[in-house]
Amino acid sequence: MVGLWPVLDRRAAFRDAEELLRDGKSCGVVLVGSAGVGKTTMARELVGSLTGDARWIVGTESTQNIPLGAFAPHLARTTSRDPVVALRAVRDVLADDGLAPDGGVGIVGVDDAHLLDEFSAGLVHQLAVGRDARLVVTVRSGAAVPGAIEALWKDGLLTPFVVQPFTREEMDEELAAVLGAPVERFSADAIWEESEGNPLFLRHLVESALDGGTLRKSGGVWQLRGRPGISPALASLLESRFARTPQDALDVVDYLAFCEPLELEVLSELVSRRSIEEAERMDLVRVRDVGHSHVVRLAHPLFGEVIRDRTGLLASQRIKRRLVEVLRVSPDPGVVTSMRIAELAMESGVEPDCDLLVRGAEDAIAMCSLEQGARLAAAAVRLGAGFDASFALGRALMWQGMGVEAEAVFAAVDPNDLCEYDVARWLLTRVANLYLEAGRPRDAVALFERERGRITDPVLRVSVVALDAVLHLYDRRLDGAIALAREVGAAPEAHPWARSSAVFAGVAALTVSGRGFEVGALAASAWEAISHGDGLLRFHIGYFEVQALTVVGRLSAAQATAARYRDLAAGQPNSAALADVASGIVELMGGRLNDAAAHLTEALAVLDRETRSEWVLLAAVSLCQVRAAQGRPDDAATALAIAERHSGPELAFFDPLIDIARAWVVGASGEVSAAAQAARRGAELAAASGQFAVEAIALDVATTFGDYSTTERLRDLESLVDGPFAKVASARARALMKADGPVLDGLAAEFERVGALIAAADTYAQAATAYSRSNDRRGELTAAARAHWLASRCDGATTPALAKAARPLPLTDREREIAVLVGRGLSNKDIARRLVLSVRTVEGHIYRACEKLSLSHRSELAKLVQV
Known part of the structure; x- marks a missing residue:
């Protein structure tokens, strides 16, 4: 990697410094900043921008105690031991050698001036007072500086500039x-x-x-x-900060290296207040007000890396044991502290308390820190902690998509050894894992039916109902899922796991069935329950909550909700990825295609794995539409392949979305007939399972690709799907069938008003085509201009409708589709097979297209038509 790092042009921030050095307003500048911030690089950039040879002086620790040590290379012309004579000789050498070509003063760069000896510092001060050279000086912030150097900016001789870290x-x-x-x-x-x-x-x-x-x-x-990790070179640089640090201050750093931040009161139990004050004075730690207490943390995160790397095994175990002793007795340590105590105990060199490990694992799972949860739970299992440890381990693996490994953990549990409460937890979680993560839905249902009779307690049976709701959802029995979810919600005795699981099933079923107005209240009811259960479940609920808001036309609320879930991700990769999927939907609807692609690509990078995953499927189908809207059919096809790889019988609930994605892929390639067929197939699957909102989306896609037979069914869906979407889709289908430009114009304006910019651009483009058919040239040009302006706002969106409006060729839809396939290099026979037409019919369409466009051969048609 050495040599590949570019230097970002940050000179814009120092334009004033360059101007001062060029026009002589100041004899120089002082660049102040922390170690490694780029002072030297910036100094050399500034010097390089000036005319004239530069002389560089560098302060070092090895020459700091040698008089004029930094100027040793320039002392060769004098043998005098008189410091005054030596100073004058070096000054004359620098002034003569550093002359600018025009006879003006030269340039002297002084790097790390805080390490200069007093004589060298005095000489730099003399050069500034006499204006014998233009000076560019660097100083490390926080370091002790010789008085002569400090006087450079205190007396106004040089102008100080602070070199900030990267933004x-x-x-x-x-x-x-x-x-x-x-x-x-x-x-x-x-x-x-x-x-x-x-x-x-x-x-x-x-x-x-x-x-x-x-x-x-x-x-x-x-x-x-x-x-x-930390490289040896960087470790050496940072360790220099500790070389002369008193042991008392180092003790403070040692404890924080293994556990930070710490409350001041807790740290004071480990070291003296005076030690903390000394560490703060030396800028090794920082003390900050947080609420009603003070917390202490290292001045830089990498200090901890250095300390941990140089601390031996026995010493680190001693530090961790002492931290555990003090932290365990603190009142109500809280979730995060509980996790830290468990980690420290596991690494302390003595056998940790199993209850401590299990509590830490449970807290980690609740906070979506799944790898940590699995690690702590596995340690507890190895120590023979019993069912609670196994249960935590299985869930941590399950939520990471490791369904096979989780099933091995659950299968090793003998339910005959469990109390009824633990049987309920084991059964319900194992069934969910078998169905969704291990990809064995039949085995899951069989296990559920075989073992559910073990649970007779009325309170625990509510959890059985909750799981039944989830199974109804994935079996596409939506009304049953909603009814069962409502039943759990009405039970005050419902366990938090049961309540949150039922809310997920109910929210998902309500969303896809078109009852989006009911989703918000149900989703809100799960928050308190989720805080006591598996944290990742909130993001499953959040996806459908965001989806429902987009369908009912509340895009601003959808965007705010997606942002809220991103904030809740709390830096955990899996939860952040799930939040990214929801964000991708909102960004797509709003026409922010590049942002949508970034969210969804990141989500796929985190979530993609060999086992089937509904989240990979959902991210891929949305990315498929984004790439299609960007006019990138090959990338859309790649996303579709990912979605297809993660589909299966246990995820048949999402099959309509796969067909909608297929429609976008072939539509982006110009095959509008195949696109309409795929969308209609998706609509039929959705209708069969009562997914009326998804059916409306699929029919709208079919309409976009020229299937106007959707009008009757869309009219029916107006009364079944909450919000304006089905009504607008129905109106657009009727307007397209009639080629009614003004109505399409009005619908496009409504899409634009609510922020659905891709839909607005597409509808304006369709209005332009409709105006063209009625020979309304003014309407055509106005609508087309609006379409392409909106497309530019949508990161250059390119859809078939926009392409058609941009090149309004006098062709029928079928002629244009065949012309596009000709342009892609397909033979007449291939086109006929793909469109289920006879070769003679294809030849006829090509002939008529060439006649209309005054072309003599199909090769000329291929060159003309661009998608």
């Missing part, structure tokens, strides 16, 4: 330039937290992560899994 945007730009592809948001967050924007730290962290294999590319996105 987050600059860091993302730097990473993309170096790695050649974007870094997923979650991983970029982790790198940002570790580097704090320091360019040098950033470079070492990324190179170390690449060398260690923790930073790797997946699905076109870079992902960081695990800590990036």
